[in-house]
Amino acid sequence: MSDALATMDLALPRAFAHSRRMAQEREVDSAVTWMAAHLSVAATGLRSRKARLIGEAAAARARTLADLAADALAERRMEVALALRSGGMSNADMVDALAVAGEYARRTIGLEPYSQQMACAAALIGGCVAEMDTGEGKTIAAFLAAAVFGLAGRCVHVVTSNDYLAGRDAEQVRPALEALGLTVGVVTGDIPVSPRRAAYAADIAYVSSKEVCFDYLRDGLADTFITGRSALASKLGRLLGAAARDDAEPLQRALDVAIIDEIDSVLIDEATTPLLISTNTKGDISEATARQALELAAGLERGIDFTVDPHGLMPTLTLRGERRLEQEVAELTGPWRVRLIRNELLRAATAAVHTLRRDHHYLVRDGKIVLIDQQNGRTMPDRYLNHSLSLMVEVKEGCAISGERKSLASISFQRFFRNYATICGLSGTVREVAVELHTVYGLRMTRIARRLPLRRDAAPPIVFSDRTQLWSRAADKAQALQARGQPVLVAVRTVTEAKRASEALHERGVIHRVLSAAQDEAEADIIAGAGARGTVTVVTNMAGRGTDIRLEAGVAELGGLVVLMCERNESRRVDRQLMGRCARQGDPGLVAEFISQRDAILQMLGPPWSKILRAWPRITSHAITRAQSICERRGRHDRLQLLRRDRQLAKVMAFAGGLD
DSSP states (O other): OOHHHHTOOOOOHHHHHHHHHHHHHSOTTSHHHHHHHHHHHHTHHHHHHHHHHHHHHHHHHHHHTTTOOHHHHHHHHHHHHHHHHHHOOOHHHHHHHHHHHHHHHHHHHSOOOOHHHHHHHHHHHTTEEEEOOTTSOHHHHHHHHHHHHHHTTOOEEEEESSHHHHHHHHHHHHHHHHHTTOOEEEEOTTOOHHHHHHHHHSSEEEEEHHHHHHHHHHHHHIIIIISOOOHHHHHHHHHTTOOOOGGGOOSOSOOOEEEEETHHIIIIITTTOEEEEEEEEOOSSOHHHHHHHHHHHHTOOBTTTEEEOTTOSOEEEOHHHHHHHHHHTTTOOGGGGSHHHHHHHHHHHHIIIIIOOBTTTEEEETTEEEEEOTTTOOEETTOOOOHHHHHHHHHHHTOOOOOEEEEEEEEEHHHHGGGSSEEEEEESOOGGGHHHHHHHHOOEEEEOOOSSOOEEEEOOOEEESSHHHHHHHHHHHHHHHHHHTOOEEEEOSSHHHHHHHHHHHHHTTOOOEEESGGGGGGHHHHHHTTTSTTOEEEEOTTTTTTSOOOOOTTHHHHTOEEEEEOSOOSSHHHHHHHHTTSSOTTOEEEEEEEEETTOGGGGGGOTHHHHHHHHOGGGHHHHHHHHHHHHHHHHHHHHHHHHHHHHHHHHHTGGGTOOO
């Protein structure tokens, strides 16, 4: 190992865990905290070089193990594990451990890790967030890091976006992990309690972010409702060695190490999403009252009787609107007699009628309302609107009334993942949120270089005055590319626009498939075949994140996959993720962008911009970038506000054992 590498120790997770928690206790908007975050981002190049040197050394060391007999390699594995558990994790130990894990991967699953994947694993072991381009092999990088943590005796949760990816990734690397002497568990939504507990007891557990969070809440409820003790009493009982009842045995044995795939999606996009365990109760508002509210809301005028924040959904009644409501309900009884209740009812009804849109904010599936995540385009069957709003939407759509849901336990991803002793993760899009990740979670960014040069071309954006023109041109483009044999992803934001795209393609006779929240069950299947010759796939921003699009033989010679972006997302990171679907692992690819001056995101800028864009259409792309910046600032503000509220509440609840 080179002298340069020997002097470059990556921070040990256990060593910096305390200082990370101390940093998190400071005010997130203080000048010192923000300066430290920006300095950390500025040092990304140095950390990237450290990781690269370790990766290159580990890859070279792995090649020297190729000729070892199985017994000799097993003996080497035992030596590495003993060194990790007794002497910490120096760079030399990390290189040896990565080399052994890499060689076992080569022998058992036929995949020899590249030096870039070794470098990514080194960054993860050092407690960093690794930005690794789409298609560069993040699954193997996460496996390497999990293997080293496991050999060191740590309890590891590899956290994925959904159950499918958790199962797929675990099965891909299971032979290698088991050959290393490590046990592997998979936690998905359909696994019963006993096998679920056994999966968490494994050295390495693959689990979706939703499931690991809900199981944490279930453990808290089991402590409170089954044992009859408070959370503080339960914690003290475990600390003092008090015997626990079998039915109250926790599902999770520890929150030690979390390796989070697509970490920006979990810790940023979904940071403020509340995860709740709730029970149904009979609501106080009748269906008849809800119908009355919807009829009243239908007669209200936007801008006169109510206003809507362009960044939100819930309207605010104007003074005129309140007076009009008071007059129209003068003869009604019940909840309409109480000013606060009737105003809240009408706000919910107005949102259901005027702002919440079917196939954009929610789907109607099997007679039930299913919410759509606005960040990733996926359905959220386990999440609900607040009771009054949920009731209004159900009545509006003619669905069965679900009743009021009483919360038993809740937590946000932002608060939950801060409970781990070590968190790290990887994604293809980190740089835009690197400062926030450092500020909130104490995470430092490391950039992993591509294995092969990027061969992605970008065509100049084309601006259209309305979406009708845009879809006509997009259908022509897709038709021409399909005739040529080149595969196309037509990228949109919403289910509604996906339907419009599909209709336009049908009119041109273009055979295609659609991947949106309405077809989410076939996600992996659809996206995996999107690289076949002449395939046209309409996708929302879910876009099969985590699933490779492999080009069919001969497609690379035609120019590779074309991503036709027909609608911008609220986050520039999501746009980058969509662009990253093409030109993977040295393949060629093209990104073409069609922009409409009626793009939904431009509504963030307000009415004056409509006139400006009509006069100067060339600045439409810049206007969209400005609107995205506004959305990103708003999201960042909401996340920091939640963090402040959590800290204030934690201080108030400290006497009872804290928030959890």
